[in-house]
Amino acid sequence: MSKQxxxxxxxxxxxxxxxxxxAVLAGITYDEAAAIISEMEDRKxxxxxxxxxxxxxxxxxxxxxxxELKVRPQLGDGFDSVAKKIMYEYPxxxxxxxxxxxxxxxxxxxxxxxxxxxxxVAEHLSPMDCIxxxxxxxxxxxxxxxxxxxxxxxxxERRMTL
Amino acid sequence: MSNSFNPDKFLSPVVKDIPPSGIRKFFDIVNQIEGAxxxxxxxxxxxxxxxxxxxxxxxxxxxxxxYTSNWGLIELRKAIADNVHKKYGVEYNPEDEILVTVGGxxxxxxxxxxxxxxxxxxxxxxxxxxxxxxCVEMSRGKVITITTKMEDNFKLTKEALLEKITDKTKLLVLxxxxxxxxxxxxYEDLKEIYEVIKDRDIMVLSDEIYDELNYSGKSASIIQxxxxxxxxxxxxxxxxxxxxxxxxxGYAYGNSEIMSMLTKIHQYAxxxxxxxxxxxxxxAVKYGxxxxxxxxxxxxxxxxxxxxxxxxxxxxxxxxxxxxxxxPSIKSTGMTSExxxxxxxxxxxxxxxxxxxxxxxxxxxxxxxxxYSLENLKIALGRIKAFLEKIRKD
Ligand SMILES: Cc1ncc(COP(=O)(O)O)c(C=O)c1O
Numbered sequence: 001m002s003k004q005x006x007x008x009x010x011x012x013x014x015x016x017x018x019x020x021x022x023a024v025l026a027g028i029t030y031d032e033a034a035a036i037i038s039e040m041e042d043r044k045x046x047x048x049x050x051x052x053x054x055x056x057x058x059x060x061x062x063x064x065x066x067x068e069l070k071v072r073p074q075l076g077d078g079f080d081s082v083a084k085k086i087m088y089e090y091p092x093x094x095x096x097x098x099x100x101x102x103x104x105x106x107x108x109x110x111x112x113x114x115x116x117x118x119x120x121v122a123e124h125l126s127p128m129d130c131i132x133x134x135x136x137x138x139x140x141x142x143x144x145x146x147x148x149x150x151x152x153x154x155x156x157e158r159r160m161t162l
Numbered sequence: 163m164s165n166s167f168n169p170d171k172f173l174s175p176v177v178k179d180i181p182p183s184g185i186r187k188f189f190d191i192v193n194q195i196e197g198a199x200x201x202x203x204x205x206x207x208x209x210x211x212x213x214x215x216x217x218x219x220x221x222x223x224x225x226x227x228x229y230t231s232n233w234g235l236i237e238l239r240k241a242i243a244d245n246v247h248k249k250y251g252v253e254y255n256p257e258d259e260i261l262v263t264v265g266g267x268x269x270x271x272x273x274x275x276x277x278x279x280x281x282x283x284x285x286x287x288x289x290x291x292x293x294x295x296x297c298v299e300m301s302r303g304k305v306i307t308i309t310t311k312m313e314d315n316f317k318l319t320k321e322a323l324l325e326k327i328t329d330k331t332k333l334l335v336l337x338x339x340x341x342x343x344x345x346x347x348x349y350e351d352l353k354e355i356y357e358v359i360k361d362r363d364i365m366v367l368s369d370e371i372y373d374e375l376n377y378s379g380k381s382a383s384i385i386q387x388x389x390x391x392x393x394x395x396x397x398x399x400x401x402x403x404x405x406x407x408x409x410x411x412g413y414a415y416g417n418s419e420i421m422s423m424l425t426k427i428h429q430y431a432x433x434x435x436x437x438x439x440x441x442x443x444x445x446a447v448k449y450g451x452x453x454x455x456x457x458x459x460x461x462x463x464x465x466x467x468x469x470x471x472x473x474x475x476x477x478x479x480x481x482x483x484x485x486x487x488x489x490p491s492i493k494s495t496g497m498t499s500e501x502x503x504x505x506x507x508x509x510x511x512x513x514x515x516x517x518x519x520x521x522x523x524x525x526x527x528x529x530x531x532x533x534y535s536l537e538n539l540k541i542a543l544g545r546i547k548a549f550l551e552k553i554r555k556d
Contacts, residue, residue, distance in 0.1 A: 001459060010463070024470045025463040025536075158203045160189035162292060 003028055007036055008045070012147070015049040052146050061112045064094075064139040067121055068103040070132040079104055082130055090124065103135070114138060180296045183519070192513045200513040201542050204341060206405035206486070207533045208460075211453040214404065214446045221441030228437060232429045234262025234413070235440045241447040242413055246396075249373075252385050258418040261425050262435045262443075266371040266399035266412035268428070271297050273367050273395045273414055274333070276423040278303035282332035287318045288521030289489070291341045291369070303332070309523040312491060315480050316345035320354040327358070333365045336384060339372035342520045342529035343489040344465075344482020349382035356387040366394040371412070372485040374403035374454050377462050392417045395424070400439075402485075403454055404446045409439040461486050464532040464539055471543050472530075475550055486533045489517065493526045495553060502528060509552065510545035 001009075006026045010017055017025075023033040040046045055062045071082050079098050083105055087096050095108040107125070111117040121136055142150055170178075192198050209215075233239065239256035247253050254260055263269040270293055278284055280302040286294055287308045298305050306326050310316045318336070336355070338347040347355070359366070366384055373381050385391050399412025414424060446453075465488065472479040472490045479490035492502045499516035507513050515531075517524030532539060 006459075006463075021467075024467055027462075027466050156207070158205055158207070159193075160186055160200075160202055162183050162186060162204070 003032070004036055004040065004045075007033065008040070011046065011049075015051075052148060054142075054145075054150055056142070062110060063112070063114055063117060064108065064110050065114075065117045066137045066139070067107045067109065067125065068099075068135040068137070069105040069107060069125065070134075071104040072130045072132055073104075074130060082128070085128075086125070090120075092120070176300055176302065180299055183292050189513065192507070195507070195511055198507065198511040198513060199538065199542060199545075201530045201532070201534055201539070202513050202515050203531055203533060204487075205407040205533060206402065206457065207535060208405040208457055210404065210406050210409070210442070211446075211450060213449060214406070214442050214453075217445035218409075218438050218442035221438050226437055226441055229434045230262075230437050230440060232425055232434055233258075233260070234435055235437075235444065238262055238440050238444045238447070239413075241444055242415070245447050246415065249381065250383050250386050252383075252391055254391075254415045255418065259421055260413060260415040261421055261428060262440060263399075263412045263414060263428060264432055264435050265401060265410045266369065266397045267293060268432065269397040269399070269412050269414035269424075270294065270367070270369060272424045272427040272431070273397060274298055274303070275301055275427055276420065277333055277365055277367075277395075281330065283328060283330040285323070285326055285331055285334045286521075287322075287335065287337070289316070289340075289342050289517060289524035289527070290335070290337055290520055292520065294335050294337070294367075304330075306331070307521060307523070310343070310345070311523075312478075312480055312527075316340060316343035316489070317347055317351050318355060320358055323355060323358050327362065327364070331362075331364055333367055334359065335367045335369070337369040339376055339484020341372065341485050342487050342515065342517065342524065342527075344485050344487045346376055346378060346482075346484040347382065348378065348380070349386070352382050352384050353387070356384065356390065360387070360389065364393070366390070367397065368394050369397045371397065371399050372402050373398065375458060375461060375486060376484045377458070377465060378483045395420065400443050400446055404443075404450050405453075405457065406439075406442070406446065409436070409442060411435055411439040411443050461532060464534075464536055467536065468530060468532055468539060468543070472546075475543075475547055477546075477550075486531055488530050488532065489524075489527050490530065491527055495550070497553075499525055499528055505553070506546070506549050510549045512542055512545040512549075 003026055007022055010022055010025055019030060019034050023030045026033060071079055073079055074081050083096055086093060086107060092109050092111065093107055094110055097106050098104065099106050109117060111120065121134055125131060126134055144150065189202055192200055236256060239260040239262065242260055243254045243256045274297040278298055278301040282303040283306050284298045284303050285306050285308055287310050295305050308318065308322050308326050310318055338345060368384050370383060385394050385396060395414055395416040397414050400406040400409060468488050469479050469481055472488065476494055477490040477492060479488055482488050495502060499518045503514050503516045515529040517527030517529060
């Protein structure tokens with residue numbers, strides 16, 4: 001594994017790891033680690049650092065939904081212009097991806113409640129000319145997110161056997 | 163018949179004389195202390211990889227619930243033979259040179275029982291894992307300790323070996339990568355040992371259970387040297403490499419005549435190793451290489467972190483290149499290993515294993531296992547640091 005990949009894996013698990021720590025874990029010097037990280041930041045391989053939040057545990061009212069969109073591709077640029085329009089126009093859109101398979105774009109959005117989200121789809125997405133159909137899926141429960149198992153209750157059952 | 167039953171008088175003196183395990187003694191206390199954490203255990207923190215568990219479930223569903231051949235499933239022995247050949251370029255016949263056992267533990271036991279008789283001398287480099295000595299004593303053999311030292315990175319040296327070899331030496335135990343020190347023997351290190359033993363009538367028991375957890379990038383085995391295939395019994399297993407401790411599966415390989423004697427003992431004492439575990443192990447050997455790499459990389463990061471932090475704290479720590487243990491010196495504190503561990507447990511509720519549990523030469527050291535997540539290691543190191551600050555102030 002390259003040092004670059006190794007550092008990415010460390011940061012993927014803990015974005016707050018310091019450069020000193022990263023250097024020790026990867027077995028390189030402080031300066032080497034600092035250089036690799038800043039290069040990856042410049043190249044936008046690392047494009048942000050953020051906290052992983054389980055919003056369900058907060059007081060905030062919050063729902064998430066995945067919306068499948070079937071889209072009529074546009075002459076010349078396929079799905080890009082539709083994706084960009086949705087992405088720039090609506091800040092509540094958390095992610096948007098072009099998919100293979102039974103539909104085209106997958107849009108992830110957050111809202112205060114189900115009605116909010118349903119209205120957003122009805123008022124903003126469905127009416128767009130090139131959108132042929134929408135299917136909205138609400139997230140009921142998250143078991144694992146960003147590689148982390150939520151509500152992991154397994155405890156260390158190892159003992160000294162010898 | 164007398165009413166007062168005296169169990170003591172029925173016990174074999176050989177068994178009675180064997181002291182209880184020094185690791186164990188200490189840890190019976192740990193479970194009773196609220197909030198105590200431990201860096202004591204000697205097994206991976208990872209669960210067995212999912213595809214290996216699935217293979218076991220499939221085997222169960224298909225009704226593979228019978229004994230296997232005494233030697234173990236031939237498909238598993240073939241896979242082991244392929245793997246050994248791939249790693250060390252030495253060929254073993256799966257028919258009569260490889261035996262599947264109940265953990266490396268059984269393999270060590272029956273190997274010693276098959277080879278060691280009354281009065282035979284067994285050379286044991288220490289600090290060492292705790293099972294060899296009692297096994298030799300139960301065979302009424304004599305353990306001759308060879309002390310390995312931190313300044314030699316706890317490797318066995320030619321000089322130390324020559325000092326202890328006699329006409330009665332029957333067996334040399336090589337246990338590298340080593341528990342508890344984390345020491346490894348490179349090809350060049352082993353060559354020196356080979357030069358000493360090649361013209362002498364000595365067998366080798368090579369416990370290579372940690373061979374996949376070698377961070378130097380290259381594993382070596384004594385079997386790679388001319389003539390050593392016949393004179394070595396290798397012990398290995400699935401516990402450490404594939405995180406399969408609970409499956410109780412290991413193996414031994416060596417000269418067919420000797421292996422058939424090991425198998426005779428195995429046949430009478432065990433019959434055959436657990437069948438479902440053997441099916442899981444086939445999947446592990448054939449398709450588990452990537453899992454090993456992933457786990458090894460994770461261990462390696464923790465290893466670097468521990469060595470760095472311990473040295474920063476002033477607990478001198480040579481760089482261990484194998485297994486999942488570091489073995490820092492605590493001599494600078496002026497305490498014995500046991501005092502250090504007892505006080506640390508009392509004061510900071512952190513349990514480590516005192517080095518003297520692995521032989522007298524482990525005195526002045528403690529064993530720290532890094533089969534724990536980085537988060538846990540950080541918490542534990544914080545406690546060691548707090549402890550050191552406190553005793554250095556006093
Ligand atoms: C050096 C060494 N050999 C053998 C074993 C036995 O392992 P198992 O019986 O689980 O294969 C261990 C376990 O801790 C060990 O550390």
